[in-house]
Amino acid sequence: MSTLPKILVTSAGGKTGIPVTLQLLGKGYPVRAFVRKRDARADRLEKAGAEIFAGDQYSISDMRRAMAGVQRAYQCAPTAPNGLHFNAVFTAAAHEAKLEHIVTLGQWLSAAQHPSLFTREVYISDILIRMSPEMSVTSVNPGWFADNYLMVLDSAAHLGLFTMPLGARDVKKNAPPSNEDIAGVAVGALINPEDHSNKIYRPTGPQLLSPDEIAAAMARALGRKVSYMDISETMMVKALRALPPSNYSEAAVSQLAIYADEYRRGSFAVNAPTDDVELVGGRKPESFESIVRRTVAARPELRASLSKRLGGLMSFARILLTPALDLDKIQLDRDYVRLNDTKFSQDTAEWLKTHKPLRAPAIANQAT
Numbered sequence: 001m002s003t004l005p006k007i008l009v010t011s012a013g014g015k016t017g018i019p020v021t022l023q024l025l026g027k028g029y030p031v032r033a034f035v036r037k038r039d040a041r042a043d044r045l046e047k048a049g050a051e052i053f054a055g056d057q058y059s060i061s062d063m064r065r066a067m068a069g070v071q072r073a074y075q076c077a078p079t080a081p082n083g084l085h086f087n088a089v090f091t092a093a094a095h096e097a098k099l100e101h102i103v104t105l106g107q108w109l110s111a112a113q114h115p116s117l118f119t120r121e122v123y124i125s126d127i128l129i130r131m132s133p134e135m136s137v138t139s140v141n142p143g144w145f146a147d148n149y150l151m152v153l154d155s156a157a158h159l160g161l162f163t164m165p166l167g168a169r170d171v172k173k174n175a176p177p178s179n180e181d182i183a184g185v186a187v188g189a190l191i192n193p194e195d196h197s198n199k200i201y202r203p204t205g206p207q208l209l210s211p212d213e214i215a216a217a218m219a220r221a222l223g224r225k226v227s228y229m230d231i232s233e234t235m236m237v238k239a240l241r242a243l244p245p246s247n248y249s250e251a252a253v254s255q256l257a258i259y260a261d262e263y264r265r266g267s268f269a270v271n272a273p274t275d276d277v278e279l280v281g282g283r284k285p286e287s288f289e290s291i292v293r294r295t296v297a298a299r300p301e302l303r304a305s306l307s308k309r310l311g312g313l314m315s316f317a318r319i320l321l322t323p324a325l326d327l328d329k330i331q332l333d334r335d336y337v338r339l340n341d342t343k344f345s346q347d348t349a350e351w352l353k354t355h356k357p358l359r360a361p362a363i364a365n366q367a368t
């Protein structure tokens, strides 16, 4: 039996939860993987050695059971409404279970007065989880994941178009990290709390890229011409609603539109790239092209064919026919908490102060 501490991974079937679980198991740590249900992803984690806990991670009764006998945990709220509820459940159960160390997946944009409710909830959650001095915490706050671009890889493969509302084609606005590199930083902090306690890390890929450079990397990986098309926010929202594999709720989409606005404002480029993937994860950050090549190799359906091209055109038509959403109304209908005095990240002195290029300060200093 392992003498290493047992680690709970929440959202274990998700983008970062899967690699966090697999990397921890690879290092010999016993892992309890919290999944919504037993499916192919849970089977894969179980085969790799994880103990599967299937339940509702928004339920404190389930979370208490999931934390029994655990010493450390990865706190990852799904990209969905009720993030603060999830984080409150997690925080209460973690304090009761007297966990010794937590790694949270937060946000690059995290700011007190942010226009996105999800982002404000992350900011508040980070304060709550740190309220007991007995439990040490590390924040991993990535920006716009490389994985987000992969959502439109089918259209790049079959229509030669990289469509996103990212603004000017030649301005470098993001250094996208892979899910595996974000996980690497979380794992580094989970297994070495003494080095990483009370720190904030912002994993990025190795290079800032412009939309044209992202399209060019897709083109090289796919072996075909790909051009960037700057689309409107309305079109992005329609695409997120119309096409698989996106399963974002209307409420989540209303927040993703705000993140696209932050992207165009250049917030993800502030002091990026960082060296956190190498420093904490102990690995060189993967280039965007390598991430796309891996995806292409794993998805034979991205290979060009006439039927796929026709399918691509039909998907495009489906997007055009999808009704537009009134994002303001969605938030009003859901009684989202709204502030009169909101500020984007770069308009916030506190945010700018904590995004200096120096090693990130302890979060306790963030609120000063």
Ligand SMILES: NC(=O)c1ccc[n+]([C@@H]2O[C@H](COP(=O)([O-])OP(=O)(O)OC[C@H]3O[C@@H](n4cnc5c(N)ncnc54)[C@H](OP(=O)(O)O)[C@@H]3O)[C@@H](O)[C@H]2O)c1
Binding pocket: 010, 011, 012, 013, 014, 015, 016, 017, 034, 035, 036, 037, 055, 056, 057, 058, 076, 077, 078, 079, 105, 106, 107, 108, 141, 142, 143, 144, 145, 148
């Ligand atoms: N994407 C970005 O660019 C970006 C940037 C910065 C920060 N973030 C942060 O990243 C976090 C999301 O991380 P991620 O992308 O690794 O997660 P994710 O892919 O959204 O995974 C969430 C997982 O939680 C599971 N789940 C949802 N509701 C559940 C419930 N009630 N009980 C049990 N399981 C449940 C989902 O199951 P199913 O798969 O079965 O639905 C899914 O496997 C968010 O907090 C977001 O703020 C994202």
